[in-house]
Amino acid sequence: MVSRDRSQPAGVFHRGLFYRRLAIIFGLQWLAIVIVCLMGIYDVAPASAVLVLIVIISSLAWLAARRQWAPVSRLAQAVSDWDEQSPDLGSWQADQLPERTDADVATLASSLYGFANRIAGYNQRERNFTRDASHELRSPLTVIKMSADMLADDPMLGEFGQRSVQRIKRSTREMEALVEALLILARESDNGLTEEDFVVNDVLRDELPDVLEMLEGRPITLELEEPARFALHGSPRVFAVLCWQLIRNACQQAEGGTVVVTVMPGVVTVTHRGEAPAPTSADRHGFELAIAQRISERFHWPLELQTREGRRHIARIRFPESSPVT
Template sequence: MIAVLLGSTGRAPVAAVLALIAVIAALSWLAVRREWRGIHSLAGLLEGWNEQKPDPQVFNPARLPKRSDADLVALAHALHGFAERIAGYTERERNFTRDASHELRSPLTVIKMSADLLDNETALTSSGLRSVRRIRRAAREMEALVESFLVLAREADIGRNDEEYVVNDVLQRELAELRQLLEGRPVELALEEPARFALQGSSRVFAVLCWQLIRNAAQHAGEGRIVLSVLSDAVTVTSTAQEGGLAPAHSGFELAIAQRISERFGWTLEIENQSGAQRVARIRFPHPLPA
């Protein structure tokens, strides 16, 4: 074609050359546009994905434009299969945590109620009474542990039960249960409230986190006090260490659980050993609300 345009003189009119360039550019643009149309459609499907409510049909290849590239259709098929696996996993996770919550809490409730009844029996010896109280305390500790594991397992439920709650009110409600958790230990639990603030989220998650920090503090507190303090943007748990020195700053299974809960919900957990025989666990909240 170029040879025809050149003709016998070997020179092509400028207009003909420009027209040829324009035609080639237009054809190239149409080809690229056809390829990118499918990619743009797939990107739109990706934008419609909701990780809280995964719907595999978002990646259904039938939603792509007709005459899409074969590789693009294969990619959509792969994403659709992957989305189905994620949705199935999320559903199994939700079913498991629901069933585990019921199956684990029911026997713990029976143990606690039986221990409470035995505690009121006048025929029990002093050693039997001590054993009953150890059983009751162990049941409460197990209940707190189960609650913590369920909180960590319910990733799909994060944000579903959000509410605005006052930190001080939650701690005041939990104080009686926390004292029962320490029953039988020579430890005094106190709540100090120099400040007052609220949070947006799950009050139960916050309570479970405090339970774990109290349990850890009880492991290190001798015959002393554990003090819960509410500051302007933080909650601290201060405990007196057992005789023989302080344990490492980040020791304890309870602290590991508390750290995972804090990371899950964007809070900052700090552990430090202060002068004397005190350990301070501090939870900082980046977005406190006025109470």
């Protein structure tokens, strides 16, 4: 069985039909103009009549050429009105085109129709993934958190068991932040996030208990410095996830000391203060920064990374459309 190339239009279309029609139109135009000019030269018609006939012939030729271009204009309009959530391009499916359609136009329509189908399929898979992943990943994490809380309250659990439970709780919280970040990045066409005006300082303070829970059992403290206050219009959840990733990265880089989150006018910085990592230790810039970089690019919040003396890393997020809060 021989499969047909899907990019080729169904039906029989003539390639170059558009150019042949234009050649006929302009050929007839020139022939008519030559005849009219000869009529003027041999005094068959007055000069004024010759000029009027030339204008009429040129106008008719222009209208005929415009009519030949009309299918391309209608196709452009169909693409302009196309909703990416639907593969429908009106009557521009290859099997619905008139047989006298130029083959180039039919190929363009068929390719656009196939492209529209792929985009609509991608959007549907995206919605299915984000919906299923949101449920199937968060549900077991909730069960793990509840079970860990129950184990932590067990008086028979020894010191080693308590440390293990705390590690489970910390890893579960990190996994929740990771799932949240991946779901945000997976929603390309419809992010499903509520935008509102919010004060970044308030969001950071609300997130501090979860971050402290993640740091429990590690020789790292967290501080929030607020020399300024400012507000943003956007998703507070996205902002919180972005800061989460930068704080997680700072904690991964640090062996101890203090991770400081500083709010300046239109800027939030995350830095580590304290004993610097040993020069021979591995640079653990990794997944957290990759996610933070993608979120910053997606929402147009520039992210700057600096390394100062002592291999201390500073992450700085700029918010160009921030507004000060008094």
